[in-house]
Amino acid sequence: MIKATIARGVSIMALTAMTFAIAAPVAAQDNEAASDENVILVTAQFREQDLQDTPIAITAISGDMLDARSQSDVQQIAAQAPNVNLQPGTGSFGPSLAASIRGVGQYDFSPAVEPGVGFYVDDVYYPSLTGAVFDLLDLDRIEILRGPQGTLAGRNSIGGAVKLYSRRPEGDNTGMISAGYGSRDRVDFRGGFDFGITDDLSARISGAAKQQGGYVDVLDYGCVNPLGSANNPTVGGIAPTRAPGDCRVARDGDVNYQALRGQLRYHPSSSLDLMLSAEYISDNRRPSPAILIATNGALTPAQQARVRGSFAGVNYDNRFICGLYCNYATGRMPIDTAQGFGFDTSSELFMNYEGIGLSLNADIDLTDDLKLTSITGYRDFSSQFVNDADLSPLAVNQGYNDLNVKFFSQEVRLTGSLLDDSLVWTLGGYYSDQDTFWPYVQDLRVSGLQFASLGEDVEAVSFAAFAHVSWELMDGLTFNGGLRRTHERKDYQFSRRFIDGRTGVPRVGSLDGLVGTYTETRWDYRANLQYEFTADVMAYVQYSTGYKGGGINPRPFFDTQVQPFTSEALTAYEVGLKADLIDGLLRVNTSAFFNDYTNIQLVLTSCPNFTPNNALTPCAMTSNAGDAHVKGFEVETTINPADGFSIDATLSYLDFQYTSLNAAVTGVSLANVAPYTNEWKWSIGAQYVADLPGGSTLTPRLDLSHQSQFFVAASNSAASRVPAYTLLNGRVTWRNADDDLDVSLQVTNLTDKYYYQGAFENLQSGFAVAQPARPREWAVSVTKRF
Numbered sequence: 016m017i018k019a020t021i022a023r024g025v026s027i028m029a030l031t032a033m034t035f036a037i038a039a040p041v042a043a044q045d046n047e048a049a050s051d052e053n054v055i056l057v058t059a060q061f062r063e064q065d066l067q068d069t070p071i072a073i074t075a076i077s078g079d080m081l082d083a084r085s086q087s088d089v090q091q092i093a094a095q096a097p098n099v100n101l102q103p104g105t106g107s108f109g110p111s112l113a114a115s116i117r118g119v120g121q122y123d124f125s126p127a128v129e130p131g132v133g134f135y136v137d138d139v140y141y142p143s144l145t146g147a148v149f150d151l152l153d154l155d156r157i158e159i160l161r162g163p164q165g166t167l168a169g170r171n172s173i174g175g176a177v178k179l180y181s182r183r184p185e186g187d188n189t190g191m192i193s194a195g196y197g198s199r200d201r202v203d204f205r206g207g208f209d210f211g212i213t214d215d216l217s218a219r220i221s222g223a224a225k226q227q228g229g230y231v232d233v234l235d236y237g238c239v240n241p242l243g244s245a246n247n248p249t250v251g252g253i254a255p256t257r258a259p260g261d262c263r264v265a266r267d268g269d270v271n272y273q274a275l276r277g278q279l280r281y282h283p284s285s286s287l288d289l290m291l292s293a294e295y296i297s298d299n300r301r302p303s304p305a306i307l308i309a310t311n312g313a314l315t316p317a318q319q320a321r322v323r324g325s326f327a328g329v330n331y332d333n334r335f336i337c338g339l340y341c342n343y344a345t346g347r348m349p350i351d352t353a354q355g356f357g358f359d360t361s362s363e364l365f366m367n368y369e370g371i372g373l374s375l376n377a378d379i380d381l382t383d384d385l386k387l388t389s390i391t392g393y394r395d396f397s398s399q400f401v402n403d404a405d406l407s408p409l410a411v412n413q414g415y416n417d418l419n420v421k422f423f424s425q426e427v428r429l430t431g432s433l434l435d436d437s438l439v440w441t442l443g444g445y446y447s448d449q450d451t452f453w454p455y456v457q458d459l460r461v462s463g464l465q466f467a468s469l470g471e472d473v474e475a476v477s478f479a480a481f482a483h484v485s486w487e488l489m490d491g492l493t494f495n496g497g498l499r500r501t502h503e504r505k506d507y508q509f510s511r512r513f514i515d516g517r518t519g520v521p522r523v524g525s526l527d528g529l530v531g532t533y534t535e536t537r538w539d540y541r542a543n544l545q546y547e548f549t550a551d552v553m554a555y556v557q558y559s560t561g562y563k564g565g566g567i568n569p570r571p572f573f574d575t576q577v578q579p580f581t582s583e584a585l586t587a588y589e590v591g592l593k594a595d596l597i598d599g600l601l602r603v604n605t606s607a608f609f610n611d612y613t614n615i616q617l618v619l620t621s622c623p624n625f626t627p628n629n630a631l632t633p634c635a636m637t638s639n640a641g642d643a644h645v646k647g648f649e650v651e652t653t654i655n656p657a658d659g660f661s662i663d664a665t666l667s668y669l670d671f672q673y674t675s676l677n678a679a680v681t682g683v684s685l686a687n688v689a690p691y692t693n694e695w696k697w698s699i700g701a702q703y704v705a706d707l708p709g710g711s712t713l714t715p716r717l718d719l720s721h722q723s724q725f726f727v728a729a730s731n732s733a734a735s736r737v738p739a740y741t742l743l744n745g746r747v748t749w750r751n752a753d754d755d756l757d758v759s760l761q762v763t764n765l766t767d768k769y770y771y772q773g774a775f776e777n778l779q780s781g782f783a784v785a786q787p788a789r790p791r792e793w794a795v796s797v798t799k800r801f
Contacts, residue, residue, distance in 0.1 A: 163561025197794025251327025324349025370396025
């Protein structure tokens with residue numbers, strides 16, 4: 016049935032292509048190309064091209080559309096992007112992002128593993144999922160490239176790539192400032208100023224500040240459940256720390272974000288363009304909003320004794336399931352009398368991120384037919400977060416992390432043309448060096464594991480050389496090909512100590528000082544053939560490859576589990592069609608694909624070959640443990656049925672099927688799907704610009720989006736399931752006659768839908784949590800342009 020569905024999708028595309036090829040010349044008699052307002056320029060193939068002329072499945076979103084949809088961070092753009100799933104990380108993973116495109120991605124922030132979706136800011140690669148929930152500050156556009164970008168984007172873009180492009184300084188002495196207020200004392204400020212310094216030198220400064228109260232209540236358990244009540248026995252029970260009637264301690268899900276970006280551009284002529292950029296980001300807030308949804312009643316008496324500490328008779332069970340928007344987290348880990356220490360962060364539960372970014376982009380025309388591009392980037396960021404993962408006053412699972420990353424990258428490209436510009440070629444090289452220093456504390460009391468790291472050192476180096484060519488073989492027929500060779504190495508030095516520095520070693524002490532090494536050399540390829548039936552209708556077929564880098568098992572329990580794993584690999588076969596019809600009033604872009612996905616990195620929960628005495632557990636070892644076939648299709652369309660009236664819609668389908676699994680994989684079957692994989696997604700949005708007396712306008716907009724269920728764990732367990740949801744957002748904007756003042760009212764989640772953004776299932780340690788999304792929220796904003 017699935018094969019029939021894919022076959023129908025491809026057949027529909029083929030029939031549509033033939034129909035468009037016949038109809039387009041008639042529809043375009045008065046206009047050979049789409050209207051200028053439909054032209055979106057992208058740079059996916061190392062040069063500026065119209066989106067409709069680029070034979071890649073790309074979702075391109077302008078800065079104006081981001082504003083119209085009330086989207087302010089990168090996670091929100093996935094609603095209108097086919098087969099794209101972007102979700103904020105749960106508390107156990109800090110201020111990070113889980114990202115998946117076409118069923119391929121990553122959710123673990125550990126520097127031992129690599130992202131499966133590449134993120135770029137002004138063509139500079141961002142090396143980590145930590146801090147990847149970017150604010151959409153002063154952007155020109157976003158390009159979401161779907162499918163493996165192994166030759167074009169390089170390492171870790173196996174699922175695709177998300178590229179953010181800032182507005183460039185123009186020296187036109189313009190700017191804007193915006194202020195907003197909304198639900199739970201939400202306060203937003205944004206601004207951008209572009210000014211000329213000299214005729215050749217211009218600058219742009221932009222900034223954002225956002226604050227908002229949280230929406231998940233952190234409650235005092237003893238206050239809600241007084242001593243002597245059914246869930247809180249009198250002897251050894253949990254005493255309240257707050258007076259009755261005032262049980263709320265704090266609220267999670269708050270916002271406290273600031274960002275500042277400065278750009279300096281030297282552009283003396285069309286042959287020289289230099290841009291120096293610097294940015295600072297600060298994101299300091301409480302932990303991610305979470306609720307307890309399940310506990311493991313199978314904990315042994317010894318485990319229950321360890322986790323309840325001094326709370327006699329208060330077992331870790333469903334009594335700590337609080338409600339839809341609340342939890343009982345305290346940050347306290349009562350002293351373990353067997354080990355002699357506790358862990359207390361109750362004075363401050365937090366999740367912080369602070370980082371700077373520097374980049375220098377240079378475009379130099381060496382001759383009329385030869386261009387040199389240099390992209391230099393540097394990132395320095397740190398993230399500290401505390402996570403009381405079990406969301407209770409008991410000592411089940413808590414950790415503190417202090418992740419510090421320095422990243423340098425350099426890319427150089429040489430682009431030229433031959434044969435009267437019918438052949439365009441690019442040769443390039445890439446180098447990156449990433450250093451991570453990661454002290455942390457883990458108190459996994461339910462497992463009897465408590466240890467600290469004085470700082471684990473991870474160094475990752477990557478080299479690549481690549482080539483790309485676009486050759487118009489005949490009128491309308493173009494071959495696009497690419498080749499990339501990548502060599503990378505990663506060294507991971509482990510650190511394991513007692514929390515209080517006592518002599519001796521804990522069970523994992525044999526790991527202290529061990530170094531694991533991963534190294535690999537890969538080749539990636541792309542062969543693409545595109546044909547323009549008319550100026551407005553183009554189809555393509557493509558073969559491409561990509562990979563996600565390997566690494567070292569990030570969570571060993573014994574020295575024998577310090578094992579490298581190799582890269583994942585993906586080979587994709589794709590057909591696509593892009594068409595503008597009826598004088599540009601209708602745009603339809605479609606694609607269908609088949610992916611051969613091999614060496615999939617999965618977490619083994621039993622690994623007898625690497626555990627003493629051939630025991631099955633404890634084990635949480637990342638290994639290349641499966642292969643899969645992934646099939647699907649995508650449709651994007653925009654319609655402009657009348658002046659001022661526009662409609663945009665998307666539809667995507669994904670079929671993920673494991674074809675083989677390593678015998679050591681337990682809890683995962685061939686019937687499961689990869690984490691963060693949606694079978695169906697769709698969206699539809701509409702807006703109308705209504706003219707008012709005096710020349711002002713009123714623009715109402717509605718956006719409806721749906722995504723089917725997905726799982727956050729490879730096991731597809733019930734506790735890791737995120738149910739399907741449908742969301743409705745609305746916005747109304749009034750703009751004055753001079754086109755320099757906007758007043759907007761936005762309401763997100765109009766129907767007040769209760770749904771999850773993500774979850775974290777760890778029933779082996781006794782718990783599973785979910786991350787409820789934001790309830791209905793409103794905001795009013797005023798924007799002034801000058």
